[in-house]
Amino acid sequence: MKRPLMVLVVALALVSAACGASGDDGASGEDDGDVTTTTAAAADSAVFGEMDEAVCGEGDFSVDPDEAGGSPDVLRIGVAGDRSSDIRPGLNKDMWDSSVAFAAWCNEQGGIGGLPIEIVDLDAALFNVEAAMTTACTSVFAMVGGGMVQDQLQFSGKEGSDFHECAMIDIPGFANSPEKSDSNGQVQPIPNPGTTQNTTWFRDFQELYPDDAEKWVVIWGELPSIEAVKIKYESSMEDVDGYEVLDSISYPAAGADDWVPYAQKLIDSGATSFTWIGEPVFFTKFLETARQRGWEGRALLETNNYNQALLDSPDATEGTVVRTTFHPLEEADDWPAIADYLEIVNGNVDDATVGPLGMQSFSAWLLFATAANACGDEDDGVLTRTCVLEQSAAQEEWTGGGLHGPQNPDAVDQVEASPCGMLLIVEDGEFVRRYPEVGGEGDDGDGFHCPEEGVTGTSGTNAGKVDPDRPI
Numbered sequence: 001m002k003r004p005l006m007v008l009v010v011a012l013a014l015v016s017a018a019c020g021a022s023g024d025d026g027a028s029g030e031d032d033g034d035v036t037t038t039t040a041a042a043a044d045s046a047v048f049g050e051m052d053e054a055v056c057g058e059g060d061f062s063v064d065p066d067e068a069g070g071s072p073d074v075l076r077i078g079v080a081g082d083r084s085s086d087i088r089p090g091l092n093k094d095m096w097d098s099s100v101a102f103a104a105w106c107n108e109q110g111g112i113g114g115l116p117i118e119i120v121d122l123d124a125a126l127f128n129v130e131a132a133m134t135t136a137c138t139s140v141f142a143m144v145g146g147g148m149v150q151d152q153l154q155f156s157g158k159e160g161s162d163f164h165e166c167a168m169i170d171i172p173g174f175a176n177s178p179e180k181s182d183s184n185g186q187v188q189p190i191p192n193p194g195t196t197q198n199t200t201w202f203r204d205f206q207e208l209y210p211d212d213a214e215k216w217v218v219i220w221g222e223l224p225s226i227e228a229v230k231i232k233y234e235s236s237m238e239d240v241d242g243y244e245v246l247d248s249i250s251y252p253a254a255g256a257d258d259w260v261p262y263a264q265k266l267i268d269s270g271a272t273s274f275t276w277i278g279e280p281v282f283f284t285k286f287l288e289t290a291r292q293r294g295w296e297g298r299a300l301l302e303t304n305n306y307n308q309a310l311l312d313s314p315d316a317t318e319g320t321v322v323r324t325t326f327h328p329l330e331e332a333d334d335w336p337a338i339a340d341y342l343e344i345v346n347g348n349v350d351d352a353t354v355g356p357l358g359m360q361s362f363s364a365w366l367l368f369a370t371a372a373n374a375c376g377d378e379d380d381g382v383l384t385r386t387c388v389l390e391q392s393a394a395q396e397e398w399t400g401g402g403l404h405g406p407q408n409p410d411a412v413d414q415v416e417a418s419p420c421g422m423l424l425i426v427e428d429g430e431f432v433r434r435y436p437e438v439g440g441e442g443d444d445g446d447g448f449h450c451p452e453e454g455v456t457g458t459s460g461t462n463a464g465k466v467d468p469d470r471p472i
Contacts, residue, residue, distance in 0.1 A: 046109045048344075048366060049337025049401030055369035056106035061113030061376040064384045067167075069140040075115045075372075075383075077103075078122040078136045080146030080172065085126040087254045088279065092147065094358030095173045096121075098341075099145040101348040102365040112369050113376040115383075122146065129153035130161045137166035142388060144171045144368045145361040150225060152177035155465040164467040169385040171368040171392055173361035177225040182464025184472050187392040187409045189363040189400060190325060194228075194464070196416040197236035200454030201323035204423055204435055204442070205300050206242040209273070209321075212298040217246040217271040219262075219286070221253035221278035229277050239456040246271055255282045263290040272297040280307035288316040303356045306424065306431065314429045321434060322424045326359050326404045327447070330431060334438075335446075337402035363400030367392050367409065389472040405448040419454025422447060 046054035065072045079099040082091045103117040111117060120140050124132040126149055133154050136143060148154070151172075154163040163170070163185060170186035178194040180186070206213040216237070220230040230248055237245050249265045256262060263286060266274060276283045276299060283305055301322045310317040332338040341362055345352045371391035375383050397406040405420030425434040436442030436449050444450040 049340050049403065050399070051366070051401040054109065055366060055373060056109040056112055058110035059113030059376065059381070061115050061372070061381045061383060063115065063141050064382055067141055067385050069138065073115065075112060075117045076120055076140045077117055078120045078140035078143040078146070080122045080124065080132065080143055080148045080151070082124055082126045082149055084123050087126060092357055094353040094355045095146055095361040097349045097352045097354070098345055098358040098361040099365065101345040101352070102145070102362060104348040105344045106369065112372050113381065124148050124150070126150060130156050130158070133163060134161040136168055137161060141383070142169045142171065142368065142385060145173045145364040147172050147174040147176065149176055149223070151175060152179035152225060155179060164465065164470060167385065167470070169389050171364045173357060173364050178228050179465045184464065184466050185389070185470045187367070187389055187472055189367045189398055189409055190360055190404065190407050191409055191415045191417060193415050193417060194232070196455050196457055197232055198417045198419060198421060198454060199236050199240050199456045200419050200421045200449055200451060201300070201423060202237065202240045202243070203451070203454065204449060205321060206240065208423070208435060209298060210242060212273045213242050214244060215246055215270055215272045216243045217249060217266065217269055217274045219249045219251065219266070219274050219276050222250050223253045226253060226277050233275060236456045251278070251286070253278065255279070259286045259289040260293070262286060263293055263295070266290055267293060267295050273300055275300050275302065276305065277302065280305045280309040284309050284313040284317060288313055291316045306356055310426055311429055311431070314426070317426045320426045322431070323421050324356065324424060325418070325421050326356050328424060328431060328433065329354070331433070335402055337400065341403060359400070359403050363403050366400055367395060367398060370395065386471050393472050402446070405446070405450065417455050418450070419452065420444070420448040420450040422449060
């Protein structure tokens with residue numbers, strides 16, 4: 001069954017993977033101002049995927065009253081996002097739906113150590129980051145499972161709205177800009193550091209399609225945070241053999257009325273392959289235009305393009321390759337965590353959107369809950385921000401219960417990108433696994449390729465916003 005999804009303007013580690021899905025009817029979050037309370041559909045098991053034990057349940061935890069953002073008897077958690085943007089309505093809705101569903105599922109089991117979760121909506125709509133952070137600074141214990149395209153603006157330098165000034169913590173679904181990716185005060189379940197880059201997908205693509213890889217160009221939407229990704233990709237390609245890296249091509253981040261000039265730039269460049277940084281819907285329009293004008297190369301895409309939009313344009317997108325760090329939704333029967341994710345989200349959110357960023361969000365929630373349980377067990381049941389950060393960073397070989405390949409969400413000054421991933425391909429109007437085959441050559445565990453040489457340094461430096469008085 002094909003399942004539509006909506007995803008990020010740019011995915012990093014994003015980012016970011018599977019073909020998205022509209023969920024079945026179920027109980028949904030009820031919006032009460034900025035706080036969302038949830039009523040859960042019944043869950044078959046309190047243990048998620050391949051985790052050893054339940055992350056939610058009864059208990060007598062409390063939240064440090066100086067950090068609670070409200071009552072010490074409630075976990076008030078902010079979910080960052082941009083889904084009300086006029087430029088892209090519904091942007092990253094899968095992360096919001098995942099957060100609402102996790103809270104419902106967890107609360108049905110008794111919360112985290114007995115603490116019920118209340119979701120606080122930190123919707124920045126792309127350009128209202130400071131206002132969203134003002135809400136965070138006054139109303140939440142932590143930020144979990146979300147992400148903002150312009151997350152560098154979380155550091156306004158203003159008391160009451162600056163991430164560090166109000167001593168906020170974040171277990172984000174994704175971190176986009178170098179300022180956020182390499183900042184302290186946050187731990188990512190799938191790290192996206194500014195100084196290292198996963199290159200397994202580029203290397204595997206070159207092995208599979210050496211002629212297509214011969215001349216490669218990156219095409220990117222004109223936003224500073226997206227330009228940073230472009231620079232990172234180009235820099236990392238210096239260590240990957242078999243590619244001639246051409247001058248990049250940019251386009252308006254909000255899309256174009258006429259894609260012909262941009263498609264012609266691709267053709268004139270002589271590129272035999274390209275990587276697109278931006279919206280899947282824009283990508284398909286661009287590629288359709290390039291195909292109509294005779295371009296015969298192959299696109300190699302980031303995780304966020306694992307999207308129904310590609311399947312809606314099969315004549316143009318046939319043969320397109322997409323990298324992912326997540327098990328595909330099409331293989332839900334083979335991986336318990338994928339089946340559980342779909343059941344929980346579709347069972348608790350009406351008309352849910354699922355996909356790679358939704359799974360990334362769910363992994364962030366599982367990491368937060370795992371860390372909170374460790375803190376509650378060690379600190380007389382009182383949760384503090386410092387402890388949650390430290391326990392999150394202490395996790396090794398983190399897979400989100402089997403949602404994705406192994407990651408090490410370590411302290412920022414030690415973290416590096418994971419080498420693990422797989423390649424999918426659009427074939428006969430479907431996403432199918434291209435490499436590695438499960439149990440076949442290149443499978444280093446659970447169908448992911450994780451070569452030692454699959455991570456390379458980039459020319460970027462640690463540009464993170466760091467507070468010397470903050471941990472992690």
